[in-house]
Amino acid sequence: MKCNHCKNPVKEQDVICEWCGREISLFQSNDDMHPVNKFEQELREIESKAREKFQERIDNINSNSNEGIVGKIFGTTNYEQWDEDYEEELSQYVYKLHAKAVANFVLPTNPKLLKEVLELAKNNYRLNKVAFWDDDEENKNKLLLSLAWLNLSKVVKNKLGIENRYSVVDKLVNYLYKNSGLKWVIIVFSIYVLLFVIIGLINYFQE
Ligand SMILES: [Zn+2]
Numbered sequence: 001m002k003c004n005h006c007k008n009p010v011k012e013q014d015v016i017c018e019w020c021g022r023e024i025s026l027f028q029s030n031d032d033m034h035p036v037n038k039f040e041q042e043l044r045e046i047e048s049k050a051r052e053k054f055q056e057r058i059d060n061i062n063s064n065s066n067e068g069i070v071g072k073i074f075g076t077t078n079y080e081q082w083d084e085d086y087e088e089e090l091s092q093y094v095y096k097l098h099a100k101a102v103a104n105f106v107l108p109t110n111p112k113l114l115k116e117v118l119e120l121a122k123n124n125y126r127l128n129k130v131a132f133w134d135d136d137e138e139n140k141n142k143l144l145l146s147l148a149w150l151n152l153s154k155v156v157k158n159k160l161g162i163e164n165r166y167s168v169v170d171k172l173v174n175y176l177y178k179n180s181g182l183k184w185v186i187i188v189f190s191i192y193v194l195l196f197v198i199i200g201l202i203n204y205f206q207e
Pocket residue numbers: 003004005006007008017018019020021022
């Protein structure tokens with residue numbers, strides 16, 4: 001690898017050229033080979049491949065229905081159509097595949113690129129974060145994906161030497177996500193406590 005200003009040899013993890021002191025730019029922001037761009041492109045490809053697969057499945061169902069020409073002409077044959085259920089099933093499938101891709105992402109060595117990966121991971125974690133009160137079963141795969149992004153940001157931070165500072169609340173919420181039984185125990189318990197407080201207050205003001 002060579003410096004893009006003075007053409008002297010530099011290492012991949014260098015941010016500043018040791019020869020000319022100028023910043024090394026490994027990639028243009030719109031470069032296809034840029035690791036972050038490439039990764040985002042791969043995620044988009046995964047989604048479109050999954051969509052193709054689903055469309056094939058629907059086409060197969062339709063070509064295998066043997067109601068014949070008469071049924072088709074008079075519209076009595078039920079054509080399988082792309083509907084909300086398919087869309088939902090597809091997004092669940094894509095969440096799962098994306099989670100797998102994020103978990104298998106190979107980190108670049110350059111600190112500048114690592115910071116870009118960290119930004120990407122943080123943004124996607126925020127985007128896919130599941131609310132505490134959302135249904136667990138429905139959001140299982142989305143949760144899987146958000147945790148994969150969170151984990152990626154942790155790994156990058158470790159590589160960059162940034163300390164992971166998570167508040168007690170963050171830790172607790174993440175723990176409860178993974179143990180949804182306990183989550184409901186706490187929710188029910190909180191409702192009971194609230195109820196007792198209300199009853200207590202009512203009694204207090206009645207006296
Ligand atoms: Zn240089």
